[in-house]
Amino acid sequence: MDQKKIDTEAQASMWNGRYGREEYAYGEAPNAYFEEQLKKLKPGKILMPAEGEGRNAVFAAKLGWAVSAFDISTEGQRKAAELARKNGVTISYKVGGLDTLKYQEEEFDAVALIYAHFSPGLKGEYHSAFNKYLKKGGTVILEAFSKNHLKYNQSDPKVGGPKDLEVLYSTDEVASYFSNFDVAELEEKEILLSEGLFHNGYGSVVRFTGRK
Numbered sequence: 097m098d099q100k101k102i103d104t105e106a107q108a109s110m111w112n113g114r115y116g117r118e119e120y121a122y123g124e125a126p127n128a129y130f131e132e133q134l135k136k137l138k139p140g141k142i143l144m145p146a147e148g149e150g151r152n153a154v155f156a157a158k159l160g161w162a163v164s165a166f167d168i169s170t171e172g173q174r175k176a177a178e179l180a181r182k183n184g185v186t187i188s189y190k191v192g193g194l195d196t197l198k199y200q201e202e203e204f205d206a207v208a209l210i211y212a213h214f215s216p217g218l219k220g221e222y223h224s225a226f227n228k229y230l231k232k233g234g235t236v237i238l239e240a241f242s243k244n245h246l247k248y249n250q251s252d253p254k255v256g257g258p259k260d261l262e263v264l265y266s267t268d269e270v271a272s273y274f275s276n277f278d279v280a281e282l283e284e285k286e287i288l289l290s291e292g293l294f295h296n297g298y299g300s301v302v303r304f305t306g307r308k
């Protein structure tokens with residue numbers, strides 16, 4: 097088995113462990129930045145990579161978006177299906193990575209990348225695929241921990257987030273993935289998180305909203 101496959105399997109098993117309990121790891125409510133930005137858009141088709149337990153997918157579906165979510169975690173898929181049922185909406189949610197899942201070029205009106213932290217070996221190719229899958233005029237909404245978040249996590253582990261610098265983001269890195277976009281917002285800032293069991297406290301994030 098190649099190294100990327102081994103890494104992905106180890107990741108999936110970690111996330112299945114986290115999502116195996118009854119509570120929702122990051123809560124049932126959508127991420128605040130995603131909610132604020134999505135409400136400004138006309139509903140269409142949205143791709144939601146690394147969607148976890150479905151809090152953001154269910155919110156989007158409730159606004160009328162046709163949701164295509166994916167994640168490597170089978171437990172994430174199960175919890176997302178439960179949340180969708182509870183909220184009376186339908187979402188498409190596939191388990192896997194972009195080595196097996198294929199989407200069409202210019203298929204989506206929006207791509208949501210909310211704490212979508214990928215292993216270093218996949219990051220570049222994933223973001224170039226997301227860019228390709230978005231229609232011209234489509235929008236990317238991204239919030240993720242910044243490289244400066246490491247010190248926040250060290251002083252208060254309850255805020256969560258990856259501990260590997262390569263998995264975290266910088267504004268320059270995000271700008272390079274979406275260099276063909278009109279940027280509505282790109283910044284790094286300190287925010288107070290209160291999301292379920294695992295994102296609580298002050299953290300440093302990158303926020304990006306841009307139009308292809």
Ligand SMILES: C[S@@+](CC[C@H](N)C(=O)[O-])C[C@H]1O[C@@H](n2cnc3c(N)ncnc32)[C@H](O)[C@@H]1O
Pocket residue numbers: 104107108111122127145146147148149150151152166167168169172192193194210211212213214215218
């Ligand atoms: C911090 S969680 C965020 C979940 C969700 N976006 C949210 O904000 O509630 C990160 C997610 O990335 C997923 N993930 C990690 N590597 C992945 C990959 N290569 N492909 C798809 N999903 C991946 C994990 O399974 C996990 O659900």
